[in-house]
Amino acid sequence: MDSIATNEVPAPRVLPSLHTAVRGPATATVAQLSEFDEIIDVRSEDEFAEDHIPGAINCPVLDNVQRAQVGTLHKQTSAFEAKKVGAALVSINIARHLEERFHDRPRTWRPLIYCWRGGNRSGALAHVLHQIGWRAAQLEGGYKSYRRAVVADLVTLPLKFSWRVICGLTGTGKSRLLRALMARGAQVLDLEALAAHRGSVLGDLPDAPQPSQKMFDSLVWDELRKFSPKQPVFVEAESKKIGNLRVPETLIAAMWQSQSIRLEAPVPVRTALLKDEYEHFLNNPAVLIEKLECLTALYGHSTIAHWKKLALARQWEALIEELLINHYDPAYTRSTLKHYPALAHAPTLKLASADETCFSELAEQCLSHAC
Numbered sequence: 001m002d003s004i005a006t007n008e009v010p011a012p013r014v015l016p017s018l019h020t021a022v023r024g025p026a027t028a029t030v031a032q033l034s035e036f037d038e039i040i041d042v043r044s045e046d047e048f049a050e051d052h053i054p055g056a057i058n059c060p061v062l063d064n065v066q067r068a069q070v071g072t073l074h075k076q077t078s079a080f081e082a083k084k085v086g087a088a089l090v091s092i093n094i095a096r097h098l099e100e101r102f103h104d105r106p107r108t109w110r111p112l113i114y115c116w117r118g119g120n121r122s123g124a125l126a127h128v129l130h131q132i133g134w135r136a137a138q139l140e141g142g143y144k145s146y147r148r149a150v151v152a153d154l155v156t157l158p159l160k161f162s163w164r165v166i167c168g169l170t171g172t173g174k175s176r177l178l179r180a181l182m183a184r185g186a187q188v189l190d191l192e193a194l195a196a197h198r199g200s201v202l203g204d205l206p207d208a209p210q211p212s213q214k215m216f217d218s219l220v221w222d223e224l225r226k227f228s229p230k231q232p233v234f235v236e237a238e239s240k241k242i243g244n245l246r247v248p249e250t251l252i253a254a255m256w257q258s259q260s261i262r263l264e265a266p267v268p269v270r271t272a273l274l275k276d277e278y279e280h281f282l283n284n285p286a287v288l289i290e291k292l293e294c295l296t297a298l299y300g301h302s303t304i305a306h307w308k309k310l311a312l313a314r315q316w317e318a319l320i321e322e323l324l325i326n327h328y329d330p331a332y333t334r335s336t337l338k339h340y341p342a343l344a345h346a347p348t349l350k351l352a353s354a355d356e357t358c359f360s361e362l363a364e365q366c367l368s369h370a371c
Contacts, residue, residue: 059125061093118141119142158254163254166237172270173265176273178234195216256341262349267325282316
């Protein structure tokens with residue numbers, strides 16, 4: 001429900017451009033997002049949590065409970081009664097936002113407000129802010145128009161860039177190399193960071209649930225639109241899914257067809273890197289043991305029991321080495337060779353230690369190969 005009543009008909013737009021003087025708030029399109037100082041999402045907390053424009057702040061004019069209350073009143077009583085109650089709640093919430101969130105905004109502040117479809121919820125706040133004297137605008141079509149733009153752009157944007165895919169076995173430090181490249185000003189798309197997942201059966205991040213699919217799409221879209229086609233974009237090799245999330249089809253297809261850079265490291269270095277990255281498992285072996293259960297169908301009860309024993313005894317080097325050799329390396333090799341045919345002719349970088357200096361040196365080599 002976007003408005004105070006579910007049968008809301010959005011008010012007609014007087015002028016399409018935010019640059020034109022109007023008596024009420026102007027409207028803006030998704031292409032104009034960067035022209036504003038702040039983007040305000042007035043939808044409920046649950047709507048915002050599922051997906052929102054990256055960087056937007058949430059200032060609901062109807063919160064979760066109020067939105068349900070007004071919707072129920074609309075269905076069971078009448079649209080008129082729902083509008084009366086909804087208008088009162090919206091007024092109270094806007095007043096609170098003015099006192100708590102917007103009281104220190106300067107006269108030159110230019111906010112963009114949106115709701116579900118550019119209707120009464122965003123219109124109410126945009127009107128009040130405009131009347132105060134701020135150059136407030138309302139997103140034309142609301143979140144629905146934004147989502148359509150994201151879906152469309154994810155089909156075309158990945159094709160504009162020259163990709164450099166970092167390939168390497170588990171534990172070779174691909175994510176750290178991406179961070180080193182980013183520190184040197186390179187264009188980097190860190191999909192695992194956006195997905196809050198390391199892309200394996202043990203890839204869940206502690207206390208960091210994955211975003212929704214729509215939110216992941218938004219985060220990827222937001223990164224892509226910042227890149228320049230004049231420079232290569234570095235990305236880590238991935239399959240179609242990272243945890244529970246799907247990589248946009250055009251993006252993964254572009255990655256699979258792109259140039260690759262192979263990253264190699266000896267097992268002791270990989271073990272040291274993995275111990276650092278998966279420290280949460282080392283501190284809580286019970287969680288790791290629960291994850292290992294998922295591999296029973298592949299390796300049988302005897303092997304899993306052996307790995308559990310190593311985990312309980314905290315014999316991390318032995319456990320990590322066995323997991324690498326018996327599980328991760330074969331699976332990664334099959335998947336990578338299948339999806340990244342250019343890997344056979346890719347330059348190879350060798351990581352000698354887990355020291356940050358080594359990643360810094362490899363980043364320089366990556367940039368040289370990319371050029």
